[in-house]
Amino acid sequence: MDDADAQMIARRVREELARRRLSRQALADMARVSISTLEKALSGRRAFTLATVIRLEQALGVPLQKIPAASPADPLVASPDNLGAYSQNAVRWLEGRYLTLRPSFGTPGDIFAYVTIIQWDAEQGCLVFSEAERLDSSFSQSGKVSLPHLSGHIYLVTNVEGQYRLAVLGRPTIQGALYGILTTLMVGHGSQLIPAAAPFVMLRLKAETEIAFGRIKTNHPDYVRYRAELDLVTSDGFAHFPK
Secondary structure (H helix, E strand, C coil), X not given: CCHHHHHHHHHHHHHHHHHHXXXXXXHHHHHCCCHHHHHHHHHCCCCCXXXXXXXXXXXXXXXXXXXXXXCCCCCCCECCHHHCCCECHHHHXXXXXXXXXXXXXXXXXXXXXXXXXXXXXXXXXXXXXEEECCCXXXXXXXXXXXXXXXXXXXEEEEEECCEEEEEEECCCCCCCCEEEEEEEEEECCCCCEEEEEEEEEEEECCCCCCCCCEEECCCCCCHHHHHHHHHHHHHCCCCCCCC
């Protein structure tokens, strides 16, 4: 990495630290690099390694390296501004399969469990998500992922002919879990649709793990564990439902 590139990256990192009022030690911890390495790179006493830059991009959720201009035939490697202008490399950590939990809107106490898949779409130049293993498969959602660095939150956005469904999630925990709120429409009186909001949880799935999907009732063996995860949304301060 030449001096000009290193200086540009150092400037971008200092700007992000100032904008977020984040300490260098906190960033070093988030990126899993030593504070000494970070300090020396920011001061120009040591060159940035590619591994360090990628870890900083993942921690900050923004691209730090220059993105080569793409020809019309090249796949897009950065999302549009209205999705956060994130690079593909900076969001690889979010790709994967997640066990998704939300309360049932129709039956109080029950929990819906299904799969959400997040992956990069080269044609659209952004992360996209889709749902599987839903009991009500005809209502499975898909859409785009927005990662604006100003709020530090993750948004799963479905837009079907102007009708929106939105999940707002905080940054992942050390286990890769995402906690937040789902806003959508539910069936009200007759065929009338009314707005609804609920706690929303996405837990990273491991290939070897056996998972229960569908409607999880109170007598199901996994109910207590799933309910505890949903309760963390408010008890750990990931979201707030005013009374």
